Amino acid sequence: MNARRAFKLMIVDDSNIMRRRIERSQQFEDLQVVGTAGNGVEALALFSQADPDVVTMDLTMPQMDGIECIGRLVALKPAVRILVISALADKATAVEAMERGANGFLNKPFTDRQLNEAIADLMRRA
Amino acid sequence: MLYEQELKTFVEGTTNFFEVAAQQPATLGSPYLLEGTPAVHEYTGVITISGKREGVVYFTAPKAMLTVLLMKMQENDFSHETMRDLVGEVANTISGNARRDFGRDFVISVPSVLSGEKPDVPHKPGQRSFIIPINWRSHSAKLVVSLS
Numbered sequence: 641m642n643a644r645r646a647f648k649l650m651i652v653d654d655s656n657i658m659r660r661r662i663e664r665s666q667q668f669e670d671l672q673v674v675g676t677a678g679n680g681v682e683a684l685a686l687f688s689q690a691d692p693d694v695v696t697m698d699l700t701m702p703q704m705d706g707i708e709c710i711g712r713l714v715a716l717k718p719a720v721r722i723l724v725i726s727a728l729a730d731k732a733t734a735v736e737a738m739e740r741g742a743n744g745f746l747n748k749p750f751t752d753r754q755l756n757e758a759i760a761d762l763m764r765r766a
Numbered sequence: 767m768l769y770e771q772e773l774k775t776f777v778e779g780t781t782n783f784f785e786v787a788a789q790q791p792a793t794l795g796s797p798y799l800l801e802g803t804p805a806v807h808e809y810t811g812v813i814t815i816s817g818k819r820e821g822v823v824y825f826t827a828p829k830a831m832l833t834v835l836l837m838k839m840q841e842n843d844f845s846h847e848t849m850r851d852l853v854g855e856v857a858n859t860i861s862g863n864a865r866r867d868f869g870r871d872f873v874i875s876v877p878s879v880l881s882g883e884k885p886d887v888p889h890k891p892g893q894r895s896f897i898i899p900i901n902w903r904s905h906s907a908k909l910v911v912s913l914s
Contacts, residue, residue: 657841657851664840700858700876727855727862730869749786749859 647763648674650692652683652709653725654701658748662696662725665752666759680704684712692720693766694759697742699726699733707740714741721762725750772868773797773911776823777898779863780909783856784902788838795899795906803889804897804910809849810880810887811857815864818871821913822888823864825856831905850879860909890914 649671653659659676666673675690677683679701695713699706710722724737727748734745743765746758777794784792810826832849841848857877864874880887889895895912 655851655855656843657836657839657848657855660841660843661839727858729862729866731866733865748855748862749783751786751789 645670647671647694647766648690648692649759650674650683650686650690650695651676652678652680652695652701652706653698654678655698658698658725662755665755667752667756668759668763671759671763680706680709680712683709687713687716691717694762695720695722696725696759697722699724699728699737707736710737710740710742719766721766723758723762725755772819772913773896773898775863775867776860776909776911779860780825780856780898780900782863783859784835784900787855788835788902790838790902792900792902795901797896797898800895800897801892803887804895804908804912806880806885806887806910807907808881809853810885811853811855811860812878812880812887813857813861813864814875814878814888815872815913817873818868819913821890821893822910823860823913824887824910825853825860825900825907826910827853827856827900827907828905831902831907834903834905846881850881854879 651659651662663673675686677686681703697706722742723744724742725746729747744758781792806826807828810824812824814822832852854877861874893912895910898909900907
């Protein structure tokens, strides 16, 4: 019998509410939250130790924003899959995030269903 | 002078948060113009705008409304920091909507959060503000658009 692969998720957002919301709302038994970070610097510090397969990434954060952090995480682990979750709804921002290596974009605010569909899409590609 | 479409963008950014995050839409009260610095509630999320327009846009809400909003979002932390976080997220949504609709004509700041009694809300002397009441359940907040 084949064991289902377990995925590891890291959540990066400067809002405590959003970090808890994402952690609480994701409904995948095979997805384990391995760490949360409040900005890009914390995310980088945590990344090597947590070794996530999937990352949710806010963009507007203090110290190091999400755009810069995406590039750095992808340089460390090209196979990581990154879902941007941001209120920045303009096309130019989404394109920039994708060019840095993000794999999906979800606008805030979001419903549980939208979040789970977006994460499922990334897990399929991880 | 503010254009209707500009106001609509700010209003939709605000009401969209209630509709999606709390799964319960907010309704608008009758907007009005005010001279002088508008009164604020306990928690206020502010974005500063420059470029084609200059000024501030802010969402200000009472603690009671934010508490119920957090409950609707399945949140169980009702601390001061969480309240600040929440109005910051509403302001963030307003900011994101404005960036999408106005593009580079507007330079929009990262939201800041004010709280406590009589916080120092940025206001240009002589500037009139549009006040749009945001009603949700039994509570009322305000969206203040103060741009020249």
